[in-house]
Amino acid sequence: MVDDTDDLVVRTPEAFRRAGIDARIRHRVSTVDLRRRAVEVVDLDEGRTYWEPYDHLLLATGARPVVPEGIDPGVAGVYTVKSLDDARAIKLALQAAPGAFVVVVGGGYIGVEMAENLRRTGRSVTVVDRNATLMAHLDPDMSALVTASAIRLGITLALEEALISLDAPGGVVRGVETDRAHHPAQIVILGLGVRPDAALAASAGVPLGAAGAVHVDEACRTGVPDVFAAGDCADAYDLVGRRHVYQPLATHASKQGRVAGLAIAGRPARFPGVTGTSVTQIGSSDVSRTGLGEREIRALGLDAASAAISSTTRVGYMPDSSSITVKLWGERGSGRLLGGQIVGGAGAGKRIDVIATALSAAMTVEDLLGLDLAYSPGLSDTWDPVQVAARVLVRDL
Numbered sequence: 001m002v003d004d005t006d007d008l009v010v011r012t013p014e015a016f017r018r019a020g021i022d023a024r025i026r027h028r029v030s031t032v033d034l035r036r037r038a039v040e041v042v043d044l045d046e047g048r049t050y051w052e053p054y055d056h057l058l059l060a061t062g063a064r065p066v067v068p069e070g071i072d073p074g075v076a077g078v079y080t081v082k083s084l085d086d087a088r089a090i091k092l093a094l095q096a097a098p099g100a101f102v103v104v105v106g107g108g109y110i111g112v113e114m115a116e117n118l119r120r121t122g123r124s125v126t127v128v129d130r131n132a133t134l135m136a137h138l139d140p141d142m143s144a145l146v147t148a149s150a151i152r153l154g155i156t157l158a159l160e161e162a163l164i165s166l167d168a169p170g171g172v173v174r175g176v177e178t179d180r181a182h183h184p185a186q187i188v189i190l191g192l193g194v195r196p197d198a199a200l201a202a203s204a205g206v207p208l209g210a211a212g213a214v215h216v217d218e219a220c221r222t223g224v225p226d227v228f229a230a231g232d233c234a235d236a237y238d239l240v241g242r243r244h245v246y247q248p249l250a251t252h253a254s255k256q257g258r259v260a261g262l263a264i265a266g267r268p269a270r271f272p273g274v275t276g277t278s279v280t281q282i283g284s285s286d287v288s289r290t291g292l293g294e295r296e297i298r299a300l301g302l303d304a305a306s307a308a309i310s311s312t313t314r315v316g317y318m319p320d321s322s323s324i325t326v327k328l329w330g331e332r333g334s335g336r337l338l339g340g341q342i343v344g345g346a347g348a349g350k351r352i353d354v355i356a357t358a359l360s361a362a363m364t365v366e367d368l369l370g371l372d373l374a375y376s377p378g379l380s381d382t383w384d385p386v387q388v389a390a391r392v393l394v395r396d397l
Helices: 013-018 084-096 109-120 140-152 199-204 250-264 294-300 349-360 365-369 385-396
Strands: 027-033 038-043 049-053 057-059 063-065 078-080 102-105 125-129 156-159 163-167 175-178 182-184 187-190 194-196 227-229 236-238 243-245 278-282 285-291 304-312 323-331 337-344
Touching: 027 199, 057 250, 078 084, 084 187, 102 109, 102 175, 109 125, 109 140, 109 278, 140 156, 140 278, 140 285, 140 323, 140 337, 227 250, 278 349, 285 349, 294 337, 304 385, 323 349, 323 365, 323 385, 337 349, 337 365, 337 385, 349 365, 349 385, 365 385
Parallel strands: 057 227, 078 187, 102 125, 102 187, 125 156
Antiparallel strands: 027 038, 038 049, 063 194, 163 175, 175 182, 236 243, 278 285, 285 337, 304 323, 323 337
């Protein structure tokens, strides 16, 4: 959909330098010495090593793609999806083998988006996932709608299958072996998510938190004086679950980076927390979620009820009106809104922002029901589908 991967670069090193920031690319920090208040830096081009002192240190080391144990990502034809370099490598591989069978391992956001775009180019693509549906972070009834969308796109699904090994004679991939079948492939894409890249912090003695990410407070401070962390290497406070979690999303990373920079500069700033809001598209379907879902609610032991409704994105008699399914969760007794999920046609997905705002404000389901939302036949019904779901849910709370 984008001609040149360079168009995806948000800011170049030169742009940083013009802003007075000493951006040293092709340099790797190998050690953090908290006592010395310095970092050991390796210049990858010149091969020299030097120490750089700091007054404040910000750890923004990001995340690493998940690679299953026993799987060698160095096998020819096997790719992870994390950086622009990964994207360039995959694009070149596809151009070199226009008729290649592609297997995508992982049915989450990255795997599904990759599979959809492969289908856009006419590729034969199979998605392998150990769960019974795609996007299993959604509730089963909602993820089933996503699975149906993938099937309509012509994506072959190998669900409830776990990756066991690569079929790679001579170091060149020829397929994948699961616990149930062999799937031929000349290109294998691992889209299994990410883990925090916190090894540098851990080796220095910086305390870790949720999922092995660097633990931070509202100002992105770590447990070490003058050391901060932000982005995919750091955890965050879950406003709904009331615990620290690891949610590596671009929106969180950007906001945490801003807060960390302000705090280091001595200005009051806070990152209050997250609700885990995300949105994507597959085919003609928008898919979004925020807050807690069935799995998290069960794990936290909350007494909760849910309601799912089917409606249309605008008044049914209007042209281009499409279906939308909204599901909400609320806590019995308190009536507290706990989460929401949406799957539907164009214009459905961004409605999740209303639910996310309500969660951030600690609203009840009744509060959500009373919100003064906009109405126009070409954009929504008199009762927005989000509020229709709230009307149904409030009866059980």
